[in-house]
Each structure stands twice: as structure tokens, then as C-alpha cells.
């Protein structure tokens with residue numbers, strides 16, 4: 001079966017790859033995976049019916065990049081830049097990725113967090129071309145047929161959201177499609193997954209946002225969200241249809257509300273290779289960063305007292321990963337639990353308090369609070385930090401500004417170098433601005449944030465702000481799972497991704513909490529190789545990588561890495 005209904009990639013007599021298109025002429029210029037624009041050679045123009053349809057001068061990819069980059073720089077706002085780049089992606093994918101790879105650090109905040117948050121909010125107002133697949137209450141009864149309409153035959157990576165909790169900005173209805181697109185852009189730009197192996201998905205089960213339902217321009221289905229059994233029936237059908245059409249695909253669940261995120265993960269993780277980016281990806285990235293911070297302080301993770309502020313998918317995922325990290329250093333489950341304190345909007349999670357089931361494993365025993373002083377029914381953030389003598393504070397609350405000056409100063413009372421990570425996204429939802437945290441703690445806090453922030457100048461020092469974003473984890477985790485043909489994404493593989501990121505940072509950037517995002521194309525293959533190694537050890541890998549060493553696995557990943565280059569085109573033989 002060819003890669004796509006519209007083309008296949010083959011090898012010539014010398015083993016060089018070439019592309020064989022099944023369409024010719026004008027259509028070639030309109031399919032983003034096929035279009036080379038002004039870079040079609042004269043020979044290709046003659047052979048493929050393009051003569052007269054393009055300007056006479058043939059451009060190189062370098063020249064095309066130069067042209068589009070100049071226009072890019074003239075766009076006046078991040079959202080305009082986002083729209084410009086997305087238009088390019090929908091016109092010519094090789095050129096788009098060639099440009100993005102050259103300017104990864106500059107363009108990531110435009111295509112991904114934080115600007116993608118704005119693109120999600122404005123989705124129906126800035127809509128241009130269709131991209132990805134929509135499963136909605138309108139097509140769920142014939143989803144298998146609908147999936148046949150996707151022209152790609154070798155999809156390996158699906159990012160699917162129901163948009164119920166996008167970043168830290170809540171229910172966004174159909175607009176969540178932009179997040180699925182943005183995450184897959186990273187899989188290709190940073191993880192080397194060919195764009196024709198990826199499929200962004202929006203699971204449009206409705207929205208509870210009145211303003212969206214009333215907006216005449218809103219593009220999603222116009223009813224309230226499916227819930228309960230109906231909701232899971234919808235998801236069951238989706239998973240089943242994916243399994244049939246793309247049996248080798250992995251599903252990354254993205255931005256599901258806490259009410260369903262855990263159930264969705266558990267319901268399908270043994271049915272289809274899948275993971276939840278916000279629970280597991282964010283958990284792993286936080287663990288890696290806190291381990292780096294401990295190394296910089298010359299302390300151990302198991303000595304820390306961690307406060308996790310926010311008990312949604314991200315908060316619980318982070319609590320889980322840190323507990324696992326502490327257990328690895330020899331603590332018992334009970335000992336580790338007493339060192340990871342989780343708060344939701346009502347305060348500290350304590351056994352016996354009313355709370356959702358998924359939070360219960362992270363509730364403190366009432367004895368843990370012996371001798372504590374607090375005013376309300378349960379300790380609030382400041383009281384928890386003070387009483388527990390917290391040394392690490394992680395924000396996953398979506399509550400902008402909740403890490404106030406008194407909070408930062410209270411951390412400093414407990415330890416000379418507090419670790420404070422406001423991890424909520426996008427920038428507008430961050431618990432604190434990194435420069436405030438650095439000023440409030442007299443430059444002593446170790447700070448990383450979920451969204452990108454510029455370095456902070458403080459008393460003659462330039463302090464870089466690490467980006468503790470799951471972008472350092474998911475491309476490598478997904479890639480590793482797919483390349484090893486893992487039946488399942490195990491917890492061991494998720495944790496391995498965290499330690500791989502930690503090890504990479506220690507080796508290449510020993511003074512930093514996270515590598516610079518410009519290094520994502522190096523980080524992701526390394527994370528992938530370690531994930532594959534773990535999958536092999538756990539016996540869940542079914543692919544051709546059996547018996548390979550870590551170096552062998554890294555070579556394997558690199559040999560599969562998709563690079564944005566034009567292939568020569570040869571017309572399909574006429575039979």
C-alpha cells in the first residue's frame with residue numbers, strides 16, 4: 001500500500017529515495033505534502049504537467065526559505081505570525097518544516113505554547129484550511145467510513161483532544177484542534193516523525209461554553225458536551241475505528257478535563273498504545289527538572305518536601321512521577337507520600353476530606369498534620385508551605401498569580417535555594433512570572449516555567465529560565481513507543497523518558513534545569529532510544545529492534561529521522 005492515496009515514496013536503482021505522485025498538474029500545487037512550489041525543477045515541470053503554471057525561475061529550498069522568512073518577520077503580532085506559518089504549512093509542508101527547523105527557538109512559541117493558546121481561542125474566527133480529522137456527534141455513527149477519507153495510509157501518531165481542558169484555559173470546544181495540530185508539529189520538527197505519519201484529531205463531543213454555542217461563527221457541533229456513558233461510547237467507537245484503520249498508530253490523549261483524563265487513560269492504555277500527555281508527559285518533565293534542581297543544590301530528591309499546587313491531570317501526574325522518583329531513591333510508599341503534598345482549590349488533600357476518587361491516593365494521613373497551625377478546615381497553600389517546610393513548589397493550577405510574594409518568601413524560610421516551578425500554560429495562566437520569583441527570593445530560587453520566558457537579569461547575573469514543558473518528553477516518548485512497536489506505553493517507559501531527559505541535561509547542560517528548546521531535535525531521539533530500551537526490557541516491544549544496544553537504538557532512531565528536504569519526483573509509470 002502506498003504511503004498516501006496521492007503518492008508513494010520509493011527507492012531508485014542506487015537506493016536513493018524519490019517520490020512518485022499519483023496526481024499531476026495543478027493539483028500537485030494544491031496538496032501541501034506534494035507541493036514544492038517554485039522549487040519544481042524544469043524536468044519535473046515538463047514531466048508532471050506544470051509548465052506555464054509556475055514562474056520561470058527555479059528556486060532552491062534555501063531561496064524559498066529566505067523569501068518566506070522575510071515575510072514572516074514582517075508579521076506584526078504572535079497570532080499573525082502563527083497564521084502566517086500555518087498557512088505555509090497548509091501550502092508546502094517541506095518548506096514549512098525546513099523553515100521551522102532552522103528557527104526552532106524563535107518559532108516554537110508561535111506554533112506552540114503560548115501562542116497556540118490564542119489560536120485555540122480564536123480558532124473559528126481565523127479558520128482557513130481543513131487539517132486533521134474530526135470525530136463529532138455528526139459522524140460518530142459512520143466513523144470507520146469517515147476515517148477512510150483520510151488519504152494517509154501509514155499514520156503512526158495521533159494526538160486527540162476533546163478540548164475539555166486546553167492548557168490552563170478550560171473548555172474550548174472545537175478550537176482544541178489547534179492543540180492537536182501544534183503537538184504534531186513538534187513530533188515532526190523535534191521528533192523526526194514524517195508529517196504523513198501524523199494525524200491531528202478533534203473529538204467534538206460538544207461544548208459547555210455558552211459564548212461559543214451562541215457565536216454564529218463557531219465551527220463545532222452546537223450542543224452541550226456528552227457525558228457519562230454516552231461520552232465513553234463515543235470514545236470507544238473512536239478507538240475502535242482507529243485500531244481498524246491504523247493498527248500501528250499510537251494515540252496521545254491531550255488536554256482532557258480531570259473528570260475524564262484518568263479514566264480515558266486507564267480504559268484504553270492496554271487496548272491501544274496510548275498515553276496522556278498532561279498526566280504522564282508533564283509528570284515526567286517535572287520529575288526531570290526537579291532532579292536537575294536537586295543535583296544543582298547538591299541534595300537528593302528523597303530529602304525534599306514537595307508541594308504540588310493544583311490537582312488536575314497535570315498536578316496528579318506530577319505528584320505520581322515525584323513519588324516514583326522518591327521510591328527509586330529508596331523511600332517506602334508511605335515515606336514518599338508524606339513528602340509530596342497536593343492541594344486542590346479547597347486546600348491540602350487530607351484523608352477523610354471530600355474529594356474525587358482520582359485524588360485519594362495523594363491525600364495525606366491526618367497524622368501528617370500534627371502540630372500544624374492553620375486557620376480554615378484544611379491548610380491553604382501558604383500554610384502548607386510553612387507547616388510542611390516545603391523545599392519544592394510546583395504550580396499546575398491554571399491560577400495566574402497564585403504564587404505571590406509571601407508564598408515565595410515562605411519557601412525561602414525553609415531552604416536557602418527553593419525550587420519553584422510555575423508550570424501552568426499559557427503565559428496568561430502562569431502561577432508567577434519568573435523574574436518576580438527571582439526578585440522575591442533575592443536570586444536564590446531555582447525557577448523553571450511551563451511557558452517560555454526570557455532570561456532574568458539580576459544583580460549582574462543573567463539567569464536562564466528553563467522551560468519545563470512536556471515538549472521535552474512527548475515527542476521522544478511517542479517516537480520511542482512507535483519505533484519499538486510497543487504494544488503499550490508502560491509507566492516504566494514514561495519514567496525512563498524523565499530520567500533520559502535528566503541525564504541528557506546533566507551531560508550537556510550541567511548548570512541548567514532543562515536544555516534550551518533549540519536542542520529539542522537532539523533531546524527527542526535520545527529520549528526515544530531510552531524509551532525503546534525500556535520497552536525491550538519490559539518485553540512490550542514487538543518491532544525489529546530486538547537485541548539492539550542503546551547506541552544501536554540511537555542509530556536506528558536517527559536513521560528513521562524525517563528531514564525536511566525535497567525528494568526528486570518521478571511520474572508514476574502508465575500501466
Ligand SMILES: O=C([O-])CC(=O)C(=O)O
Nearest residue numbers: 113167168278425469470
Ligand atoms: O501544551 C503545553 O504547552 C503543555 C501542556 O500539555 C499543557 O499545558 O496542557
Ligand SMILES: [Mg+2]
Nearest residue numbers: 167254255278
Ligand atoms: Mg496539554
